[in-house]
Amino acid sequence: MKTLYEVMDGSSKDEEKLKKAGEILKAGGLVAFPTETVYGLGGDALNPESSRKIYAAKGRPSDNPLIVHICRLSDLEKIAWDPDGKGLKVARAFWPGPLTMILKKKDTVPLETTGGLPTVAVRFPSHPVARGLIDAAGGFIAAPSANTSGKPSPTSAQYVAEDMDGRIDMILDGGDVGIGLESTIVDLTEDEPMILRPGYVTQEMLTEVLGSVSVDRTILDAASTQRPKAPGMKYRHYAPKGDLAIVEGEPEKVVERINVLCRKAEQEGKKTGVIATDETASLYHADSVKSVGSRQDEEAIAHSLYRILREFDDEGMEVMYSEAFSLRGMGQAIMNRLLKAAGHHVIEV
Ligand code: TXA
Ligand code: MG
Numbered sequence: 001m002k003t004l005y006e007v008m009d010g011s012s013k014d015e016e017k018l019k020k021a022g023e024i025l026k027a028g029g030l031v032a033f034p035t036e037t038v039y040g041l042g043g044d045a046l047n048p049e050s051s052r053k054i055y056a057a058k059g060r061p062s063d064n065p066l067i068v069h070i071c072r073l074s075d076l077e078k079i080a081w082d083p084d085g086k087g088l089k090v091a092r093a094f095w096p097g098p099l100t101m102i103l104k105k106k107d108t109v110p111l112e113t114t115g116g117l118p119t120v121a122v123r124f125p126s127h128p129v130a131r132g133l134i135d136a137a138g139g140f141i142a143a144p145s146a147n148t149s150g151k152p153s154p155t156s157a158q159y160v161a162e163d164m165d166g167r168i169d170m171i172l173d174g175g176d177v178g179i180g181l182e183s184t185i186v187d188l189t190e191d192e193p194m195i196l197r198p199g200y201v202t203q204e205m206l207t208e209v210l211g212s213v214s215v216d217r218t219i220l221d222a223a224s225t226q227r228p229k230a231p232g233m234k235y236r237h238y239a240p241k242g243d244l245a246i247v248e249g250e251p252e253k254v255v256e257r258i259n260v261l262c263r264k265a266e267q268e269g270k271k272t273g274v275i276a277t278d279e280t281a282s283l284y285h286a287d288s289v290k291s292v293g294s295r296q297d298e299e300a301i302a303h304s305l306y307r308i309l310r311e312f313d314d315e316g317m318e319v320m321y322s323e324a325f326s327l328r329g330m331g332q333a334i335m336n337r338l339l340k341a342a343g344h345h346v347i348e349v
Contacts, residue, residue, distance in 0.1 A: 004170040022136025032146040034174030035125040038153035040143030048112035057167045060149040065115035066142040071134035096126035098200040102187040129174040152306035180303040196230035198332040244342040248324035249349035262286040265319040275322035298330040
């Protein structure tokens with residue numbers, strides 16, 4: 001299949017490109033598009049055949065449900081039940097934006113889209129290209145992140161092309177994404193809302209709106225034997241090709257230990273990479289040292305983490321070490337993704 005590639009540059013031609021992409025989606029095809037979190041791989045959410053195609057293009061197990069993206073608040077009630085109004089409350093506070101809610105689904109949503117579940121994940125993104133595309137497609141786009149299964153979610157159209165060229169109909173290039181980590185997922189189907197995946201919208205922010213909100217314990221806890229409630233969280237996503245470990249402790253000790261570990265790996269003939277911060281990058285000795293940004297700036301760290309993991313893959317890094325980051329703000333989301341990438345391998349110093 002030839003994949004069309006269109007750059008969305010804010011010119012008057014964008015409208016035409018969105019229309020063409022909308023036609024492709026309505027006809028059951030697949031279009032990758034930017035959102036404010038990561039790039040999505042879109043298909044018509046109400047067409048079971050489109051959802052099957054999404055799973056095939058990603059190489060993703062079909063028990064892992066898709067998020068339905070909408071572009072009008074009034075469309076929420078067409079696909080989901082919101083008996084106690086919690087959904088509307090959350091929507092008013094955080095939509096359009098990086099927040100996905102789980103509600104009981106209506107019959108309009110095929111089981112192919114929800115991986116067989118009686119619930120549906122719904123998100124109203126804020127990115128103008130995403131909103132324009134959803135509208136052009138008729139209002140409901142099912143979209144997982146546009147990576148092949150097991151790779152970090154793409155934060156630029158170039159990474160989408162690396163994974164999806166020849167497998168989908170079209171890629172809309174809207175430049176680099178803003179946030180860089182996937183949306184927060186909150187489950188509103190139980191009495192107490194629960195965060196199934198941490199993201200830009202934090203537990204504190206949700207608690208302000210909903211009263212009490214818990215967090216799925218499996219998110220940061222390697223020892224937990226519970227199954228995560230979001231089916232996708234059980235897979236070892238975001239995994240680099242080489243071995244990645246997180247080193248946690250006093251900053252000086254972390255630098256010292258990582259340098260020792262890198263020297264050892266290099267003696268074994270292995271290529272080494274370090275995920276560092278602006279404050280520490282100059283202190284490391286490894287084949288490649290990359291800074292995620294300042295330690296104080298969680299948003300910058302979130303923004304560069306997936307790009308760096310992909311770059312290390314491209315450079316053929318075999319052994320990688322990362323500093324650990326604070327759990328403040330987006331820190332929970334950052335550490336959740338990093339722990340998964342490292343297969344929960346943490347070295348305490
Ligand atoms: O930021 C995002 O959310 C991006 C952009 C493209 O919108 N999308 C995204 O989709 O990250 P995906 O498919 O990579 O991750 C969706 C997650 C999976 O872990 C999936 O298991 C979970 O949401 N999920 C979807 N529907 C669910 C449901 N009904 N119940 C529980 N978890 C659900
Ligand atoms: Mg994903």
